[in-house]
Amino acid sequence: MLTEALVVSALLFAIGTLGVLLRRNAIVMFLCIELQLNAVNLAFVALSRYVGIEGQVFVFFVMTVAAAEAAVGLAIIISIFRHFRTVNVDNFNLLKW
Amino acid sequence: MVEFLFIVFAVVAVGSAAGVVLARSPVGSLLFMVASLASVAALYVLLEAHFLAAIQVMVYAGAIMVLFLFVIMLLNLGHDYRRDLRLTLTALPLFALTGGIAALLILRFRGAEQAPIYRFFGGGDAIDAALAEQGAVGAIAHPLFTDYLVPFEITGILLLVAIVGAMALAKRHVDDPVPAPAPPAEPLAALDASAEEG
Numbered sequence: 001m002l003t004e005a006l007v008v009s010a011l012l013f014a015i016g017t018l019g020v021l022l023r024r025n026a027i028v029m030f031l032c033i034e035l036q037l038n039a040v041n042l043a044f045v046a047l048s049r050y051v052g053i054e055g056q057v058f059v060f061f062v063m064t065v066a067a068a069e070a071a072v073g074l075a076i077i078i079s080i081f082r083h084f085r086t087v088n089v090d091n092f093n094l095l096k097w
Numbered sequence: 098m099v100e101f102l103f104i105v106f107a108v109v110a111v112g113s114a115a116g117v118v119l120a121r122s123p124v125g126s127l128l129f130m131v132a133s134l135a136s137v138a139a140l141y142v143l144l145e146a147h148f149l150a151a152i153q154v155m156v157y158a159g160a161i162m163v164l165f166l167f168v169i170m171l172l173n174l175g176h177d178y179r180r181d182l183r184l185t186l187t188a189l190p191l192f193a194l195t196g197g198i199a200a201l202l203i204l205r206f207r208g209a210e211q212a213p214i215y216r217f218f219g220g221g222d223a224i225d226a227a228l229a230e231q232g233a234v235g236a237i238a239h240p241l242f243t244d245y246l247v248p249f250e251i252t253g254i255l256l257l258v259a260i261v262g263a264m265a266l267a268k269r270h271v272d273d274p275v276p277a278p279a280p281p282a283e284p285l286a287a288l289d290a291s292a293e294e295g
Contacts (some may be wrong), residue, residue, distance in 0.1 A: 001103060003203070005144060008107045010199030012114050012133070017195040019118035021188040024181040027169060028117070028126045034161070035114055035133065041153075042137055043202075045146045053224055056146050057240050063156055064252045068259035070161045074168045075266035081172050082269075088181065 005046030012039035026077050026087040030070070037066050103143050110136035119182075124175045127165055134158040145224065147233040 012035060019032030041059045048055025077087055084091050109132065116129030134157045141150035169175055227236040241249055 001099075001144065004103060004107065005140065007203055008110060008140065010202055011111050012137075014192070014195050014199050015111070015114040015118060018188075018192050021191055022182050022184065023118065024183050025123055025174075027123050027165065027174065028181075031117055031126055031130050031165065034157075035117060035130065038134060038137055038157070041149075042140060045141055045144050045149060048146070049144055049224060053227055053236055053240055056149055056237050057245055059146075059149055060152070060237065060241065061245075061248060061252055063152060064256065067156060067161055068255050070164055071259045071263040072266065074164060075263035078168060078172065078267045087172065087174065090183075 002046050002050060006043055009039045009043040009046065012036075012042065024088050024090055026080070026089050027074075029089065030073055030077070034066060034070065037062060099143055103140065106136040106139040106143070109133075110140065122175060123169045124166070127162060127169065130165075131158050131162050134162070145228065148237050 016032045016035035016039060019035065020029050023029050023032065041062055044055045044059045044062070048059075080092065081087055113129040113132035113136065117126045117133065120126040120129055134153060138150040138153040138158070141147075141153060224236070227239075230236075231239060
C-alpha cells in the first residue's frame with residue numbers, strides 16, 4: 001500500500017502546484033497550498049507504516065503549523081482586500097520586478 | 098477489501114483536488130477541498146493512523162475550512178464566477194518539473210515495502226504493537242510528550258504568535274476611515290407617538 005499512497009500523494013501535490021500556478025484568486029491559491037501540505041502529510045503517514053510512529057507525530061506538527069499559517073494568511077488577505085477591494089493577485093504587482 | 102476502499106477514496110481525493118483547481122466560485126473550490134480532505138482522512142484510516150484521521154476531519158475539514166469560508170463570505174466573494182485560470186508559458190515547465198519530481202518519488206519508492214531499511218526499523222509490526230498496547234491516541238501521545246516535548250511547546254508558542262499576528266493584521270486601525278453608519282431608523286419615536294395617542 002506504500003506505493004499507492006505515494007502515488008496519490010504525488011498526484012495531490014502536483015494538482016496543488018498546478019492550482020497555485022494557474023489560479024488568480026488569492027484564497028483559492030491559498031487552498032491549493034493547503035492541498036500541497038495535505039499531500040505531504042499523506043506521504044508521511046504512508047511512510048510511518050514502515051519507518052515508525054514519528055512520521056505521524058510530524059504530521060501532527062504540520063497540521064498545527066498549517067492552522068497557524070491559514071489564520072495569518074487569511075488575515076493578510078483581508079488586509080489586502082481593504083486596500084485594493086479585490087483578491088485577484090494580478091492587481092498586487094507592487095513588489096514585482 | 099482494503100485495496101478496493103483505498104482505490105475508491107484515492108480517486109475521490111484526486112478528483113476533488115482537481116475540482117479545487119477547476120471550480121469557478123471560491124465556495125465551490127472550498128467544498129471540493131473539504132471532500133478531498135475527508136477522503137484523505139479515510140486513507141489515513143486505511144493506513145492505520147486513526148487518531149490523525151479524526152484530527153484531519155475535526156481540525157482541517159472542520160476548523161480551517163470554516164475559517165476559509167468565513168473569509169470568503171466576509172469579503173463577499175461567493176458570487177464571483179468569472180474564470181480566473183491563467184495559462185502562462187512559465188506555468189507549464191514548472192508543472193512539468195513538479196510532475197517529474199513526483200514521478201521520481203514514485204519510481205524511487207516503487208515496491209519499497211521489502212527494502213532492508215524498512216525491515217531495520219521494524220516496519221508495520223512495531224506500529225501494530227504500539228497501537229495494540231497504548232491505543233490509537235497513546236501511540237502518538239507518548240512520543241509527542243516525551244521525545245518531542247520541546248517542539249510541542251514551540252508549536253504552542255507559534256499558535257499564540259499566529260493569533261496575535263492575525264489580530265494585528267486584520268483589525269481596523271484607529272485612523273482608518275470608518276464606513277459611514279447606516280442612518281438610524283426611528284422606531285422608538287413612532288412607538289412613543291403611538292403610546293401617547295393610546
